[in-house]
Amino acid sequence: MTKQYQRNPDYVYRKIVEEVILVPIHQNIADMDCIYTLNGVGAFIWEQLQVPIGKLELQEVMLDQFEAEPGEVEVDLEQFLGEMTAIGAVLEVE
């Protein structure tokens, strides 16, 4: 079955001044002394992760939204999902 990704509901998306940040609610998922910021592209991806979505579908949505080469999107999306799953902000779901 294709791997899909979804936001962890234990992270709250906040816009503070002009910054978009993720605030972890639960102690065991992140270091409370740190803050996780998203740029505009990251915030866009976060929006898409409201429901489970596969990597290919995410790539397509991003190519529709942004002017970029498919290869570039693929590499960057891989990195984004890797970082977000590492901190527990994004969950891999079947």
Next chain:
Amino acid sequence: MTLGCSVCPELALDEWGQEIVASLNGRRYPFGGVIELTDRCNLTCVHCYINQPAGDQAFKARELTLEQVKTIIDQLADAGTLFLTLTGGEVLLRPDFSEIYMYGRQRGMLVTLFTNGTLITERIAKLLAESHPQLVEITLYGATKATYEKVTGIPGSFEKCLHGIQMLVERKIPTALKTILIRPNYHELAGMKDLSDKLGVPFRYDGILWPRLDKTGDMGEFQISSKELLDLDKKDPLRKTEWEKVARETTGQPIRAEFVYNCGAGMHSFHIDSMGRMSICTMSRKPSFSLLEMSFMDAWEKLGTLRASKRQLKTACQTCTLGGLCFQCPGWSQAVHDDDETPVDFVCELAHLRYNEVTERSIIFTEEMKL
């Protein structure tokens, strides 16, 4: 389009907060605020500026309800507030504390709690362990049972406080201790520091008493002297260095010449009392605007007009060049003189003595300087 490694940088909170405030370029923004959930307290500390009896039904009846607090938190979240401090009185007297705390966390707030620690239970400790606050700051009133309970007036409160602290520390919940130095516990400052060191938590103290909000009682007998305060600063290298830095950076100019507010009050922060009245800070509570009658943002805008208030009285503050060495402010004037500008003698005297101490120069505090 660029993604790359800046998509999700992990920044230290302090560093990030400083960058955000700097990015505002002097613009007001409600970055953080305080909600006083109750004026009531289970302790009866002799020096406290706010405490009302725990069972006082009149004070209890006028407190914000759970739903009202949640509505306010919703508005704060929508306005972009990130840092929320919950305080009292004693916050843990409220049976709905857990719901309020978790509601703030679920709306993405970084919550700090001010508490006396005596009402921390296994249930509260478990809640805080599961969803960490940014900090729990517990006030310690002495290093020994005798002194602590002389201040609090409640037998058994010392053990309860220590037990509460222990429960937090064991669960690795961010905890700090602080004290207000007063005549009865002044001699135990070193003991309180030692206790904090043994527990492995930060410690800080303040030595300036705030007049009671309800204008009852005279706390002058508990206030330690200006000389004692300065002697403590001299013995503490960190505090001494900090005051020297303040002197270097802020003295020499009459910073209070024109505007009533010269501090950061109302720039990035606000205060909401137990009845839902919002003011520019915890000390300066007049005017206040009821969040039961207007939205948070409307109240925030009204507070903004205070920042532009110009001085109406002729006082020594207008030509004073002691800058940040002095903490004279509208809050102090309101508490002592019921106006926004009249200087408070004790504050003025302390600033002059501190200037002399820090700069090794001498300005004499005289009666003429008061007006």
